[in-house]
Amino acid sequence: MIIKIKRFPREICELEELKYLIISGFKIRQLPEEINLLKDLQYLDISATGLEILPETLGELKILTYLFFCTTRLKKLPDSIGKLSNLKELWLEDSNLEVLPESFWNLKELRRLNLSGNKLKTVLPSIEKLKKLEDLELINPLESLPLTFKNLRNLNYLSLSDDYYFEFPEIVKKMIDEMEKEGLSVVMKLY
Numbered sequence: 001m002i003i004k005i006k007r008f009p010r011e012i013c014e015l016e017e018l019k020y021l022i023i024s025g026f027k028i029r030q031l032p033e034e035i036n037l038l039k040d041l042q043y044l045d046i047s048a049t050g051l052e053i054l055p056e057t058l059g060e061l062k063i064l065t066y067l068f069f070c071t072t073r074l075k076k077l078p079d080s081i082g083k084l085s086n087l088k089e090l091w092l093e094d095s096n097l098e099v100l101p102e103s104f105w106n107l108k109e110l111r112r113l114n115l116s117g118n119k120l121k122t123v124l125p126s127i128e129k130l131k132k133l134e135d136l137e138l139i140n141p142l143e144s145l146p147l148t149f150k151n152l153r154n155l156n157y158l159s160l161s162d163d164y165y166f167e168f169p170e171i172v173k174k175m176i177d178e179m180e181k182e183g184l185s186v187v188m189k190l191y
Contacts, residue, residue, distance in 0.1 A: 013037045024048045029073075036060035047071055047091075059083035070094055070114075082106035093117050093137070105129040115140065116159065128152065 005026040012021065013034035021038070022045040029052050036057035043066045051072040059080025066089045074095040082103025087110055094117035105126035113130070116139035123138065128148035135157040142160070 008032055010034055016040065019043065021045070026050075029053065031055055031058065033057050039063070042066065044068065054078050054081075056080045062086065065089070067091070072096075077101055077104065079103045085109065088112065090114070100124070102126065108132065111135065111154075113137070122146075123149070 005023070005028065008023070008028050008031050010032050012018070013032060014037065016037060017040050018038050019040050020043040021041060022043075024045060024047045027050045028046065029050050031046065031051070031054060033055045034057070035055060038061060041061050041064055044061070044064060045066075045068040047068050047070040049072055051069060051074060054069075054074065054077060056078045057080070058078055059082070061084065063086050064084050065086050067084070067087060068089075068091040070091050070093040072095045074092070074097060076097065077092075077100065079101045080103070081101065082105070084107060087107050089112040090107065090110060091112075091114040093114045097115070097118040097120060099120070100115075102124070105124065107130065109132060110130050111132055112135040113133060114135075114137040116137045118140050120138075120140040121143050123142065123145060125146040125148040127146060128151035130152065132154055133152055134154050136152070136155060137159040139159060
């Protein structure tokens with residue numbers, strides 16, 4: 001039997017003690033506002049869907065630790081994303097994001113971030129607020145990186161695109177050299 005889900009079943013939001021939720025591969029376009037009722041939710045994966053809209057109530061999931069929205073149609077994130085104070089991993093790979101909200105940089109517990117495959121052309125200087133960030137995948141048509149990038153002292157894995165040309169600040173080149181001297185992984189090519 002094949003089940004085709006085209007809308008997020010609101011009844012799931014009544015499972016108040018649910019900790020892990022994976023709904024991948026369905027044609028879901030949006031999450032219901034009631035997603036905030038899942039107060040115990042720690043892991044949410046809504047990848048490979050037609051997801052276009054995230055409700056502001058997403059930011060009320062205070063203990064959410066892992067969030068995956070890969071291969072979606074998201075063009076923007078709700079401002080409330082910055083309220084996810086316990087988020088450690090965020091995967092937004094292969095969506096249609098063009099810009100990140102300023103509140104995004106409030107995700108101070110974030111350790112792994114994958115923004116690859118979006119339409120981001122720049123990263124705001126506010127990235128330096130992600131002090132605990134260890135892994136960053138940022139394969140996008142970037143035009144530049146901010147100087148504040150050097151303040152990501154815990155970064156040990158960095159993946160940038162070798163398909164795009166962008167201006168690379170000298171300070172970031174030095175930071176990458178230092179990272180490599182310390183045996184840390186930097187995945188990129190400079191021509």
